[in-house]
Amino acid sequence: HMFYQIIIHTPVWVWALLALLLWLGIKQSRPGQPSLLRITVMPLVLTSLSLSGTVSAFGSAPAVMLTWLAAAAVLAMVVLLSPLPDVTRFDAHTRTFQVPGSWVPLALMVGIFASKYVVGVALNLHPELSHETTFTLGFSALNGAFSGVFAARAIRLWRLALVQTSGSLLTQGVLS
Numbered sequence: 001h002m003f004y005q006i007i008i009h010t011p012v013w014v015w016a017l018l019a020l021l022l023w024l025g026i027k028q029s030r031p032g033q034p035s036l037l038r039i040t041v042m043p044l045v046l047t048s049l050s051l052s053g054t055v056s057a058f059g060s061a062p063a064v065m066l067t068w069l070a071a072a073a074v075l076a077m078v079v080l081l082s083p084l085p086d087v088t089r090f091d092a093h094t095r096t097f098q099v100p101g102s103w104v105p106l107a108l109m110v111g112i113f114a115s116k117y118v119v120g121v122a123l124n125l126h127p128e129l130s131h132e133t134t135f136t137l138g139f140s141a142l143n144g145a146f147s148g149v150f151a152a153r154a155i156r157l158w159r160l161a162l163v164q165t166s167g168s169l170l171t172q173g174v175l176s
Contacts, residue, residue, distance in 0.1 A: 080155060
């Protein structure tokens with residue numbers, strides 16, 4: 001009964017946002033050709049949402065911010081150390097990538113959404129949780145981790161674009 005009450009009292013725009021995130025995530029599960037702009041904007045938007053959600057729920061206390069940042073940095077390093085799939089390419093002329101499909105973006109987007117939703121519901125039902133260190137730092141770390149993975153995935157593609165663009169300019173004699 002309580003779960004039903006939570007669902008029906010959730011604003012409609014929240015469900016519309018979830019539908020949009022699901023659509024975007026499912027779309028990325030198939031091979032595609034995203035542009036430099038798209039691979040930059042998406043992580044910036046989702047990282048901003050993650051950070052603003054953390055700050056709006058728990059404030060900007062140093063422990064909250066450092067936990068978010070540390071989790072983002074650790075997960076970013078893990079992802080940055082892993083190679084891109086072999087089929088990933090960058091076309092300097094069209095400024096687009098050839099990427100395989102991945103379910104990771106869907107998992108990250110739904111994770112950020114679910115984290116924000118759960119925190120919102122929990123704090124509405126139990127406002128005292130905002131002062132519980134385990135709760136605040138746990139969710140701050142989770143949000144930071146999501147952001148670190150998203151940012152690192154974009155950075156890996158940017159590195160590929162820079163390497164391939166530099167190589168292309170060298171072979172054309174522009175940088176020699």
